Amino acid sequence: MKLHQNTNRNAVSSKTTLGLFAFALGVFSAPALAQNSGNDFSFSGSATFVSDYRFRGLSLSDKDFAIQGGLNLNHKSGFYVSTWASSIQEFAGSETELDLYGGYSGSIGNLSTNVGIIAYIYPGSDNTTYYEVYGSVSGTMKNISWTLGSAYAWDQNNIGGQDNIYVYLSGSRPFGNSGFSVNGYIGYEDGAFGTDKWDWNAGLSYSFQRYTLGVSYVDTNTGSGTGSAGVIASISASF
Known part of the structure; x- marks a missing residue:
């Protein structure tokens, strides 16, 4: 979730948790759809359990666990539409974040663009x-x-009539064919959701078959409870 929340602890409801778990299970039934999509389209997806949902360094699950899942429909031209959901700390009567997005991915020489x-x-x-x-x-x-990469939210009533810019750099280096990788990330944000805000993380992941285990250290320069340093563990599956 991206909007500011209060810092009162609010456990994820069982209704939300069960709903997202059903969504995650649905992710793994999608390959059957892919078989009927023809050569022009392909499906992919993922399901994740994470000990703390951090977005740009801030905890959106009140430092509690979160259940997440996503589905992607890709066309061979490079265009795609996707959806992703996560359980969150209660916000304005909602305990779920749902992201809907679409775009285009391509290449310029040896570089990939999105x-x-x-x-x-x-x-x-x-x-x-x-x-x-x-x-x-x-x-x-x-x-x-x-x-x-970067992300820009223009001034909108629902974010206080301000705009917001976020710029980030991430990197990953595998250790041969061991399945282990070391990962790093740094981001800068200014506008509606932060003023001269920095966030960064460093971690280690292990991938096998369609599963990935990860652990990372996350921190920000905000000094706030939701942005304080933490160690995050996750397990995800993809197809």
Whole structure:
């Protein structure tokens, strides 16, 4: 979730948890759909259990666990539409974040590019939906995969009539064919959601078959409870 929340602890409701778990299970039934999609389209998806849902360094699950899942429909031209959901701390009557987005991914020489627009929706709440455009370029240098990207939310009533800019750089380096990788990330934000805000993390992941285990250290310069340093563990599955 991207809007400011209060810091009172609120456990994720069993209704939300069960609903997102059903969504995650649905992710793994999608390959059957992919078989009927023809050669022009392909499906992919993921389901994740994480000990703390952090977005740009801030905890949106009140430092509690979260259940997440996503589905992507990709066309061979490079265009795609996707959806992603997560349980969150209660916000304006909602305990779910639902992201809907679409865009285009392509390449320029040895670089990969990605541009699109995303809608952040909080089912059960009023006047909280807002939009953001994003873009990134990715490449590989000496076994290090990197991505430089940005996201921009123009001034909208639901984010206080201000705009917001976020810029980030991420990198990952695998250890041969062991399945282990070391990962790093740094981001800068200014506007509606932060003033000269920095966030960063460093971690280790292990991938096998369609599963990935991860642990990372996350911190920000906000000094707030939701942005204080923490160690986050996760397990995800993809197809």
